[in-house]
Amino acid sequence: MSQNPAVLITGASTGIGAIYAERFARRGHDLVLVARDVTRMEALAGRLRQETGVTIDILPADLTQASDLAKVEARLRDDARIGILVNNAGTAIGRTFVEQSVDEMTRLVALNATALVRLAGAIAPRLAEAGEGAIVNIGSVVGLVPEFGMTVYGATKAFVLFLSQGLAHELGPKGVYIQAVLPATTRTEIWDHVGADLDAMSNVMEVGDLVDAALVGFDRRELVTIPPLHDAGLWDAFDGARKAMLGKLVNALPAERYRRLG
Ligand SMILES: NC(=O)C1=CN([C@@H]2O[C@H](COP(=O)(O)OP(=O)(O)OC[C@H]3O[C@@H](n4cnc5c(N)ncnc54)[C@H](OP(=O)(O)O)[C@@H]3O)[C@@H](O)[C@H]2O)C=CC1
Numbered sequence: 001m002s003q004n005p006a007v008l009i010t011g012a013s014t015g016i017g018a019i020y021a022e023r024f025a026r027r028g029h030d031l032v033l034v035a036r037d038v039t040r041m042e043a044l045a046g047r048l049r050q051e052t053g054v055t056i057d058i059l060p061a062d063l064t065q066a067s068d069l070a071k072v073e074a075r076l077r078d079d080a081r082i083g084i085l086v087n088n089a090g091t092a093i094g095r096t097f098v099e100q101s102v103d104e105m106t107r108l109v110a111l112n113a114t115a116l117v118r119l120a121g122a123i124a125p126r127l128a129e130a131g132e133g134a135i136v137n138i139g140s141v142v143g144l145v146p147e148f149g150m151t152v153y154g155a156t157k158a159f160v161l162f163l164s165q166g167l168a169h170e171l172g173p174k175g176v177y178i179q180a181v182l183p184a185t186t187r188t189e190i191w192d193h194v195g196a197d198l199d200a201m202s203n204v205m206e207v208g209d210l211v212d213a214a215l216v217g218f219d220r221r222e223l224v225t226i227p228p229l230h231d232a233g234l235w236d237a238f239d240g241a242r243k244a245m246l247g248k249l250v251n252a253l254p255a256e257r258y259r260r261l262g
């Protein structure tokens with residue numbers, strides 16, 4: 001793999017993915033852009049080719065559709081120039097759990113979780129074999145906070161965090177870098193899909209700031225990058241509490257508190 005491997009970015013037509021494309025192009029990486037809106041990707045690619053001189057391919061795909069997903073998996077499996085996957089495509093739905101339809105939830109899980117794990121699964125064996133490369137998974141702080149009330153969306157993002165931690169455990173020793181990026185509210189079109197008014201919200205991060213911070217974490221080879229969390233010690237304490245349970249979770253006998261009296 002070259003010093004500057006090509007980067008495949010999903011959800012690259014707008015928002016966080018489009019800024020990742022811009023930043024990696026400026027670092028000299030060739031790109032493969034994946035999303036549904038070809039017109040937008042052509043416009044972005046045209047501008048970035050002109051400004052940076054990198055090679056950019058466009059791979060149109062609806063990642064909730066089996067045949068499109070298979071096309072992207074094949075590209076990740078077969079194109080040895082691709083050394084970095086940015087698993088960014090995702091969406092959100094508004095309203096409460098009982099107001100959401102089963103079809104909406106199914107599509108959300110298909111995009112945010114199923115497509116993400118399948119794409120990671122397509123590239124991971126090749127990266128592990130090469131002993132290098134990176135997979136960046138875009139999660140969300142919502143995956144840490146059931147109290148936000150975005151239950152299915154948050155569950156997909158908790159999945160992304162766990163998957164990233166598990167992949168780091170398995171693939172890190174083989175030389176593959178895994179990063180989970182957990183943004184909070186960031187100024188992109190996702191909020192239109194949720195039906196929320198960003199202008200009525202506070203503490204909204206600009207998308208360029210989010211991606212630049214995520215790339216600082218990437219360059220440091222950080223496993224979990226939470227750009228909006230100012231006190232890094234809070235994450236360390238949270239993860240430390242989890243690690244304190246290791247070695248205490250598996251026992252033959254139920255805990256004392258679950259034993260019936262008499
Ligand atoms: N913005 C925020 O506040 C936060 C965002 N995130 C996460 O960041 C990631 C990017 O979101 P963001 O940039 O904000 O959202 P946007 O809605 O701005 O962009 C989403 C991207 O995903 C693509 N996409 C959507 N559906 C599909 C599909 N079925 N198949 C292929 N591509 C698809 C869209 O392209 P197209 O329509 O052309 O297919 C677009 O490029 C998501 O995973 C999101 O959950 C996490 C926390 C906060």
Ligand SMILES: N[C@@H](C=O)C(=O)O
Pocket residue numbers: 092093139140141142183184185186190191194
């Ligand atoms: N994308 C946002 C929710 O819609 C978030 O993760 O904060």
